[in-house]
Amino acid sequence: MIEAKGISKCYTIKKRMNFFRSEKQIVCAVKKLDLSINEGEIVGLLGLNGAGKTTTIKMLSTLLNPTEGQITVDGDDAVKDAMKVKKKINMIAGGERMLYWRLTGEENLRYFGKLYQLSGLQLEKRIAYLLDQVGLSDSKDVPVELYSKGMKQRLQIARGLINDPKYLFLDEPTLGLDAPVAKQLRGLVKDLASQENKGILLTSHYLEEVEELCDRVYIIEKGTIILHDTPEKIIASVVKNYHLMIETSSLSVALQNKIKKELVNCTIQFTDLTDSTSIHIDAPFDPTSFFINICMNEAISILKLELKRPRLEDAILTLAKEKSA
Amino acid sequence: MKMLTILHAEMVKSHRHNFHNKLIYFSLLLWPALLFVTAYYSFKPFNLTDSSPLSAYMNVDQITMFLLTGYLGYIFFWSLVQSAWNMSYERQAGTLELIFLTPANRLMIMFARAAGNLLEAVWLFTAFILLVLVVTGKAADIYWTHVPLALLLLSVSAIVWGGFLNIVFLFSRDAGILFTIFEEPMQFFSGVRIPVLAFPIWGKAIAYLFPLTYVLEIFRDLVLNGKNFTQMIGQYSLLLTIILLLCISSVFLLKKAETHAKETGNMVLY
Numbered sequence: 001m002i003e004a005k006g007i008s009k010c011y012t013i014k015k016r017m018n019f020f021r022s023e024k025q026i027v028c029a030v031k032k033l034d035l036s037i038n039e040g041e042i043v044g045l046l047g048l049n050g051a052g053k054t055t056t057i058k059m060l061s062t063l064l065n066p067t068e069g070q071i072t073v074d075g076d077d078a079v080k081d082a083m084k085v086k087k088k089i090n091m092i093a094g095g096e097r098m099l100y101w102r103l104t105g106e107e108n109l110r111y112f113g114k115l116y117q118l119s120g121l122q123l124e125k126r127i128a129y130l131l132d133q134v135g136l137s138d139s140k141d142v143p144v145e146l147y148s149k150g151m152k153q154r155l156q157i158a159r160g161l162i163n164d165p166k167y168l169f170l171d172e173p174t175l176g177l178d179a180p181v182a183k184q185l186r187g188l189v190k191d192l193a194s195q196e197n198k199g200i201l202l203t204s205h206y207l208e209e210v211e212e213l214c215d216r217v218y219i220i221e222k223g224t225i226i227l228h229d230t231p232e233k234i235i236a237s238v239v240k241n242y243h244l245m246i247e248t249s250s251l252s253v254a255l256q257n258k259i260k261k262e263l264v265n266c267t268i269q270f271t272d273l274t275d276s277t278s279i280h281i282d283a284p285f286d287p288t289s290f291f292i293n294i295c296m297n298e299a300i301s302i303l304k305l306e307l308k309r310p311r312l313e314d315a316i317l318t319l320a321k322e323k324s325a
Numbered sequence: 326m327k328m329l330t331i332l333h334a335e336m337v338k339s340h341r342h343n344f345h346n347k348l349i350y351f352s353l354l355l356w357p358a359l360l361f362v363t364a365y366y367s368f369k370p371f372n373l374t375d376s377s378p379l380s381a382y383m384n385v386d387q388i389t390m391f392l393l394t395g396y397l398g399y400i401f402f403w404s405l406v407q408s409a410w411n412m413s414y415e416r417q418a419g420t421l422e423l424i425f426l427t428p429a430n431r432l433m434i435m436f437a438r439a440a441g442n443l444l445e446a447v448w449l450f451t452a453f454i455l456l457v458l459v460v461t462g463k464a465a466d467i468y469w470t471h472v473p474l475a476l477l478l479l480s481v482s483a484i485v486w487g488g489f490l491n492i493v494f495l496f497s498r499d500a501g502i503l504f505t506i507f508e509e510p511m512q513f514f515s516g517v518r519i520p521v522l523a524f525p526i527w528g529k530a531i532a533y534l535f536p537l538t539y540v541l542e543i544f545r546d547l548v549l550n551g552k553n554f555t556q557m558i559g560q561y562s563l564l565l566t567i568i569l570l571l572c573i574s575s576v577f578l579l580k581k582a583e584t585h586a587k588e589t590g591n592m593v594l595y
């Protein structure tokens with residue numbers, strides 16, 4: 001398990017006052033953050049730009065030392081036993097950097113594999129397996145500079161898996177990818193956790209992706225965790241706005257009044273059409289079962305039913321609004 | 326074994342990355358050959374007899390050999406300045422951070438990078454020198470039995486120098502200034518074209534700041550003057566001291582650079 005206890009990261013930055021004078025300032029990107037990642041689990045790290053996501057990932061991956069607090073990976077200290085920890089982790093960032101463009105896909109993997117002390121048949125087998133996994137076997141001998149953005153990102157994934165890490169940090173892995181490639185990568189990430197038991201930390205601006213993949217989510221704001229739970233619970237605790245659109249056979253005015261009376265704290269709008277009634281409800285809970293019961297009891301036909309559930313995106317937007325208010 | 330794996334990985338990567346275009350082999354020969362020819366013909370208009378002022382510091386009959394050995398040493402050292410300068414590419418591409426994400430021995434990577442680049446950068450000019458020796462009939466002036474030792478000393482010194490520079494470039498993204506410092510001044514003061522003894526005191530002081538100066542003196546004494554081990558103990562000791570100092574500084578600076586990067590996150594800045 002990866003465990004971060006009370007980690008902070010503060011930088012000293014120089015603020016230019018004028019041509020000759022600058023002033024030193026201490027800026028803390030992450031403050032007293034607690035976080036854990038278990039094997040086989042996908043954990044999301046969400047926040048607006050500058051919230052401290054990348055700094056957190058860099059501390060967890062031993063590239064940055066925390067100013068305070070402790071990070072352990074399976075009991076090993078990430079600062080004191082950094083070399084031991086590095087064998088168990090890897091990081092994949094979105095975008096087209098972090099590859100040698102003049103080298104082929106296979107040569108890139110071979111170089112990084114050797115830095116992880118893999119060699120001979122073991123390395124060649126691993127390279128072939130990973131290229132196959134990310135669908136680049138046919139392009140393995142092509143220089144990376146000729147790869148498409150999606151192919152480069154897939155190679156990045158293969159590079160991040162070259163040492164078969166127990167824990168993987170994914171920093172915006174689907175950044176700028178088109179929908180089919182992003183979907184393919186999401187499938188791969190899911191399999192890595194469920195089939196290969198890898199612990200994964202994921203940051204992404206695509207909140208549907210986080211909602212689909214993550215078992216737990218940390219939401220950070222200005223370096224501090226403001227919420228931590230499963231995506232469902234976060235949505236339920238932050239956003240209470242279900243929208244139901246239901247079209248039934250014509251409802252009597254009496255029944256409409258009965259519904260209005262029973263559904264307190266809800267906004268209900270009835271529109272009588274030629275042979276039917278259209279109902280729009282905004283409720284702080286899911287009103288679907290209530291309507292289905294009414295329709296069954298009153299022998300009313302349901303012609304159309306559409307429920308819009310709140311999403312993680314709504315939760316983040318609500319939180320952001322609350323914070324800025 | 327681990328060291329060899331990293332060495333091999335770095336050599337292959339450097340080869341594929343820096344020597345991807347076959348035209349580069351022309352520049353590897355053409356540029357140093359032009360440097361040599363330019364230097365040779367710039368001496369031509371001057372008095373190169375025994376009455377020449379230069380004759381007080383060197384055998385003027387050996388001017389061709391002096392320049393050839395000078396430029397050979399210079400190419401060994403200069404190619405590694407260029408290689409270190411390429412560290413900025415690793416910084417920009419984000420691969421430098423990935424290298425430091427691995428558990429590989431950093432010192433080994435830095436020196437392997439130098440070794441990998443050296444071989445590729447110098448073999449063509451070395452072959453050119455052999456050709457010049459044959460064509461000009463100067464091959465007989467060489468103490469051939471001393472050549473392997475001289476080349477070994479030159480290579481080891483250059484690799485240590487290259488590893489040290491790689492680390493300096495790792496430490497700071499603004500180390501590009503070294504490129505300017507080491508180009509013309511190193512060529513001029515290290516005794517590549519003019520014997521160091523011909524410089525005034527201040528010039529000599531600058532000359533001995535460059536490790537190439539010590540290596541060239543030994544190289545020429547071995548290959549051109551045929552001096553034996555006992556005659557050169559002082560020079561060997563001095564070179565060994567310089568190499569040790571560079572190695573110790575490399576270890577110290579590397580630790581400092583990585584610690585600094587972990588504190589400031591500057592490894593991704595470019």
